[in-house]
Amino acid sequence: MKLNNSIKKYLNYCTLILVAGVVSCADNYLEVDSYGAPVLENFYKTPLDxxxxxxxxxxPMREMYGVENFWGVMGTDIIFGDIGTDDFIKGGNRLVDNLPLYQKETYDIPTSNIAIEQIWKVNYKGILYANLILEKVPSIEFTNANRKKEIIAEAHxxxxxxxFDLxxxxxxxxxVDKVLAAGEYNIPRSTKSEIYAFIEAELQKxxxxxxxxxxxxxxxxxxxxxxxxxxxxxxVSLYQNKMGQVKTYGEQLFLIPxxxxxxxxxxxxxxGEWNSGSIFEINFSSNTSVLGTGITQRISPKSKxxxxxxxxxxxLRNEFEPNDPRYLATFYNVSGGYGTGWYVKKYSWAPFSNNPSPTIGGNNNSANNIRVIRLADAYLMYAEAIYNIDPVTSVKYVNKVRTRARGAQPLTVVPDLPETLNGQALLDAIYHERRVELAGEGFRYQDLLRxxxxxxxxxxxxxxxxxxxxMxxxxxxxxxxxxxxKQNNY
Incomplete structure (x- = not known):
């Protein structure tokens, strides 16, 4: 499922398309680099366009995890997000061999941190391209009206x-909810609540x-x-503590059989790519030098x-219950070098997983898809949302995750939670389940904050x-x- 989808099919042409996104943004804080000569006047004419x-x-979604943007990869929630928590240390070759990550680990974060800058630049690049679609595509004539509606919805x-990342x-x-014209570039910050309201409206569409x-x-x-x-x-609702919305949308999701x-x-x-428990993934391939992810190489041992x-x-390793099969599916150990020697198996390559080491595009070009949203995460979000109003159902959804984790092992391995569990004990059990189920996937920092x-x-x-x-x-x-x-408190 690597190259047979349209997200990858046209990426060889992205340089041309990115040109269409250049709309005189020079000398402003939403600036993105241009490539080649602008062709905006000749584009957005056909459904293929x-x-x-x-x-x-x-x-840009792919770039954030891709081989071409080293500091973008370092700025992802998978790496930057959870460094400095109780789950992960920076690692590397020595104490300060990656200064931006060391700054996050020690909470001595300057405004010049280059990984953080990539979060800003790459996401605003994506917003620009989405804005162009929402401005230009409605006037294009389609023979397939449903596909036109889908393209516009995907842009939202x-x-x-x-x-949301920003x-x-x-x-x-x-x-920035439109393509900016000259003189419109310097926009002040909206409030956090205003941004969240905008995100919710986009997703409702x-x-x-x-x-x-x-x-x-x-x-x-x-x-x-x-x-x-x-x-x-x-x-989005969970991060705002809107538990009623988490419940509502969870029930909508679970209607998809x-x-x-x-x-x-x-x-x-x-x-496991795009399995029945996968809700959204970012696709990658190692069959070309520009379509792989850099995550695997960055978090693999120096000796590999x-x-x-x-x-x-x-x-984090001690958080797992005895004999939990997820432990061996999450970690592997390579002794020697700087750090703990325990690495995340989820985005590994052979011999620690069946994902092959790259043969094209260098050592940092891995085919591993990034799992963005999984069904188990949705079950646990839902369980947390209802734990104090419907603890029996909350326990049911946590046990769905635990039963799957146990697999064919005896019932004493990752045993089901008691149906009578409630209150803080149930909430703590949900927190535990999120930590072990989602370890290494980039959620720990935000979970602790919220x-x-x-x-x-x-x-x-x-x-x-x-x-x-x-940040x-x-x-x-x-x-x-x-x-x-206006700067944050830095």
């Missing part, structure tokens, strides 16, 4: 996805107009679909052609309340804005 523009709008999804990183950011991927052929894989939009809305949990150890293997970053702490557990867990590691809940606005962007952008 619209499809290619859509693929360009997906490309992408705009929501990019803004608001989680920086708090309130400039709300998307949910209404997108089909389920299960009604499409395999070429559709990689496109956002109804399930992806609902799943993202659940996460094709979603089912699969054996845990297969999820991150090649055969990797960067050695993101090594698991003992506390559940107010920073005093006990993050503050002893250097976290400063009132400051590190968000600094990049210094370069504040400077370009000529004072319009």
């Amino acid at each position: 619209a499809e290619q523009a859509l693929n360009a709008a997906y490309s 999804f992408l705009r929501a996805y990019y803004f 608001v989680n990183t920086f708090g309130g950011v400039p709300l 998307t949910i209404a107009d997108l089909p389920s991927r299960f009604s499409k052929d395999l070429s559709y894989l990689g496109h956002a679909d109804k399930g992806a939009a609902i799943g993202l809305m659940m996460r 094709q979603y089912e949990l699969v054996e845990y150890k297969t999820i991150f293997e090649p055969e 052609k990797g960067g050695g970053f993101m090594q698991a702490k003992e506390g 559940t107010n557990r920073v005093d006990a867990i993050l503050v002893p590691l250097g976290f400063v309340k009132g400051k590190h809940e968000v 600094p606005i990049p210094y370069s962007q504040v400077t370009l804005s000529k004072g319009i952008l």
